[in-house]
Amino acid sequence: MNKIGSKGLFSGIIVSLAMIASARAQSVVIPVETKDNALVLEVGNDRVLNMVYFGGRLGNKDEYKNIGGLNNFSGTIGSYNNAYTTAGTSNLVEPAIQVTHADGNKSLDLKYVNHTVTKISDDVSLLSINLKDPVYNFEVTLNYKTYYDENVTEQWSVIKNREKKSVVLNKYASANLCLQGSEYWLKHYHGDWAQEMKPEEERLSNGIKTIDSKLGTRADLFQPPTFMLSLGKSATEESGEVMYGNLEWSGNFRLDFEVDPSNHLRLIAGINNYASDYVLKAGGDLETPKFVYTLSDKGKGEATHNFHNWARKYKIADGEGPRLTLLNNWESTYFDFNEDKLASLLKDTKKLGVDLFLLDDGWFGNKYPRNGDHAGLGDWQENKAKLPHDIGYLVKEANMNGVKFGIWVEPEMVNPKSELYEKHPDWVVKQPQRPEIYMRNQLVLDLTNPAVQDFVFGVVDGLFTKNPDLAYIKWDCNSVIFNANSAYEKNQSNFYTDYVFGLYKVLDRLRSKYPKVPMMLCSGGGGRVDYGALHYFTEYWPSDDTDPLERIFIQWENSYFYPALTSSNHVTDWGKQPIKFRVDVAMMGKLGFDIVVGKLKPNELAFCQAAVNTYKQFSEAIWHGDQYHLQDPRENDIASVIYVDQAKSSAIMFNYLVNWRVGTESNAPIRLKGLDPEKKYRVEEVNVMPGSRSTIKPSTYSGKFLMTVGVNPDVKSWRPSVLIAVKELK
Numbered sequence: 001m002n003k004i005g006s007k008g009l010f011s012g013i014i015v016s017l018a019m020i021a022s023a024r025a026q027s028v029v030i031p032v033e034t035k036d037n038a039l040v041l042e043v044g045n046d047r048v049l050n051m052v053y054f055g056g057r058l059g060n061k062d063e064y065k066n067i068g069g070l071n072n073f074s075g076t077i078g079s080y081n082n083a084y085t086t087a088g089t090s091n092l093v094e095p096a097i098q099v100t101h102a103d104g105n106k107s108l109d110l111k112y113v114n115h116t117v118t119k120i121s122d123d124v125s126l127l128s129i130n131l132k133d134p135v136y137n138f139e140v141t142l143n144y145k146t147y148y149d150e151n152v153t154e155q156w157s158v159i160k161n162r163e164k165k166s167v168v169l170n171k172y173a174s175a176n177l178c179l180q181g182s183e184y185w186l187k188h189y190h191g192d193w194a195q196e197m198k199p200e201e202e203r204l205s206n207g208i209k210t211i212d213s214k215l216g217t218r219a220d221l222f223q224p225p226t227f228m229l230s231l232g233k234s235a236t237e238e239s240g241e242v243m244y245g246n247l248e249w250s251g252n253f254r255l256d257f258e259v260d261p262s263n264h265l266r267l268i269a270g271i272n273n274y275a276s277d278y279v280l281k282a283g284g285d286l287e288t289p290k291f292v293y294t295l296s297d298k299g300k301g302e303a304t305h306n307f308h309n310w311a312r313k314y315k316i317a318d319g320e321g322p323r324l325t326l327l328n329n330w331e332s333t334y335f336d337f338n339e340d341k342l343a344s345l346l347k348d349t350k351k352l353g354v355d356l357f358l359l360d361d362g363w364f365g366n367k368y369p370r371n372g373d374h375a376g377l378g379d380w381q382e383n384k385a386k387l388p389h390d391i392g393y394l395v396k397e398a399n400m401n402g403v404k405f406g407i408w409v410e411p412e413m414v415n416p417k418s419e420l421y422e423k424h425p426d427w428v429v430k431q432p433q434r435p436e437i438y439m440r441n442q443l444v445l446d447l448t449n450p451a452v453q454d455f456v457f458g459v460v461d462g463l464f465t466k467n468p469d470l471a472y473i474k475w476d477c478n479s480v481i482f483n484a485n486s487a488y489e490k491n492q493s494n495f496y497t498d499y500v501f502g503l504y505k506v507l508d509r510l511r512s513k514y515p516k517v518p519m520m521l522c523s524g525g526g527g528r529v530d531y532g533a534l535h536y537f538t539e540y541w542p543s544d545d546t547d548p549l550e551r552i553f554i555q556w557e558n559s560y561f562y563p564a565l566t567s568s569n570h571v572t573d574w575g576k577q578p579i580k581f582r583v584d585v586a587m588m589g590k591l592g593f594d595i596v597v598g599k600l601k602p603n604e605l606a607f608c609q610a611a612v613n614t615y616k617q618f619s620e621a622i623w624h625g626d627q628y629h630l631q632d633p634r635e636n637d638i639a640s641v642i643y644v645d646q647a648k649s650s651a652i653m654f655n656y657l658v659n660w661r662v663g664t665e666s667n668a669p670i671r672l673k674g675l676d677p678e679k680k681y682r683v684e685e686v687n688v689m690p691g692s693r694s695t696i697k698p699s700t701y702s703g704k705f706l707m708t709v710g711v712n713p714d715v716k717s718w719r720p721s722v723l724i725a726v727k728e729l730k
């Protein structure tokens with residue numbers, strides 16, 4: 001069975017169906033409840049499973065049966081609200097599943113058979129609904145895994161071919177929802193390298209709006225599988241009904257939003273079926289990736305907290321753990337380094353006060369040394385000229401300097417100028433009769449091939465086996481897939497999908513052997529972040545664009561969906577802002593540096609050292625607390641964000657000038673959020689440059705005052721970034 005890491009799902013207790021399904025007339029009503037929400041499914045007289053509601057939870061389960069009859073979900077051509085719309089029979093709207101049976105027939109009809117609920121923990125339950133075609137031996141199980149306290153649901157399907165021969169899945173979505181609102185406002189994202197996460201919000205009109213990716217390895221160089229959807233008016237931070245969604249899939253995805261003739265919104269989320277008719281063998285199952293979503297009727301702020309809480313607790317690798325601050329050498333050396341240079345960088349790491357030194361690209365390759373981006377990828381042996389000793393020596397040196405050591409890899413990729421390419425041309429994704437097409441002079445390895453999976457696993461496993469003290473991996477991925485074709489696959493149209501399954505197989509193996517080791521998911525920018533990948537990675541690289549002004553915008557949008565501890569933010573020399581501004585912005589996430597420490601002026605170095613300490617003092621709030629978006633950089637001259645720890649005793653507020661026109665400054669207080677109104681807090685500016693004085697007098701206020709009246713951070717063109725610490729007075 002093709003599946004992605006769902007071990008132990010069915011280990012809970014099967015509860016009685018009667019407890020959750022109330023029979024009325026000839027229908028079965030199945031509510032899928034979380035603390036505040038309910039999604040209601042109903043089996044009609046024709047035994048077709050429909051979705052009739054997604055909204056606030058009712059106190060009395062018995063009342064859900066009254067909802068279906070209050071809506072008209074159908075028109076001249078049939079009904080629009082199937083819970084998993086089939087093709088080729090009674091449905092003429094966009095399908096969630098489309099099949100070519102073993103005999104070539106293209107019709108599918110799925111009827112309800114039964115359902116079970118498995119209680120996995122007090123918080124987590126799994127509803128599985130079995131559907132079957134009355135004519136063909138073809139079955140589908142729809143799964144709804146709910147996280148009750150977090151108001152989050154993960155939905156996916158398992159498609160089962162019980163026919164005698166292979167069938168072809170022409171479309172195989174994870175989820176098919178039917179939503180109700182007077183209007184639908186979709187906020188989605190687009191971009192390119194160094195311009196990731198540019199938002200766009202639009203009112204959906206009749207017809208289908210599709211957000212998708214066809215890039216193969218990197219779902220979202222152009223558009224991520226992430227969106228927010230307001231039902232009714234466009235939601236604000238604190239008001240409006242809004243759904244957040246993310247497809248947990250690191251390859252080609254497709255999200256269809258269809259306003260149907262009855263003004264309901266049909267949402268279909270899943271793997272992109274572009275060039276991906278999936279051949280499923282007789283007896284085979286295909287488990288689709290999870291589509292995760294939350295709904296809030298209190299605006300974006302609550303939806304953000306739902307996603308963050310769920311992700312840290314259940315999805316992100318070591319989501320509740322700490323993170324390591326670091327010094328990276330990419331922008332200070334690029335490919336030009338040797339052991340002496342690295343020895344001095346290890347000292348700088350210690351001097352700066354961060355936890356780890358991260359050795360970037362360029363440490364490998366001998367026949368084809370990696371002295372630039374045109375050669376060496378694939379040959380993961382230390383370059384003898386640069387590193388006459390080995391990585392183990394550097395790890396030891398780092399430890400002797402009192403810091404940890406991490407390393408960069410890009411194990412899915414190969415340069416044509418490499419020994420790997422010479423030895424295994426058949427491992428490379430390419431069209432045999434066509435010229436090769438490169439992105440950054442490289443090609444992608446064929447992860448559908450188990451031998452390649454072993455190789456990629458071996459690259460990382462080998463590093464850890466040889467160097468057990470290695471403390472961090474930066475996993476890069478700098479190419480999309482051109483010329484999609486596999487020398488291994490029998491069915492080329494399985495390739496895109498099997499590539500991602502292959503990647504997840506490798507990551508599953510690595511995570512079961514190294515469950516806690518921090519790994520950054522990099523991709524030359526935010527080209528890969530999604531909750532499928534974050535299951536394996538502790539953090540991601542939002543963009544190669546580290547200009548702090550740009551980063552305020554990129555990090556802002558990502559932070560609606562992903563908690564700050566996953567956002568790797570490095571201080572670099574990009575942008576015109578002073579070092580304080582750059583460090584302040586990088587502190588809104590997982591702080592790192594990628595600068596020449598030796599070039600810092602003494603007061604800049606002193607500032608950075610103090611900032612690392614301040615960061616450590618507030619890391620609990622930033623990593624594991626609640627984030628509130630106070631002032632949107634796209635709507636205000638001053639952008640403002642606060643992180644409040646779970647105990648509501650420590651918080652840190654970040655304020656930035658984002659409009660540099662003459663005379664823009666903070667003229668009014670900004671209201672804080674998330675504090676305890678009854679507590680007293682000491683408020684003072686932190687991260688002040690040595691030699692400068694804060695214009696803010698340290699003062700004590702009640703939480704009520706801070707959340708009702710607020711604080712004026714006194715941002716001005718000569719103080720363009722201001723950090724305010726808020727500490728409970730005990």
Ligand code: DGJ
Pocket residue numbers: 330360361408476478522523524525541544
């Ligand atoms: C792209 C990454 O985004 C950079 O940080 C760096 O690791 C380079 N790749 C190395 O080739």
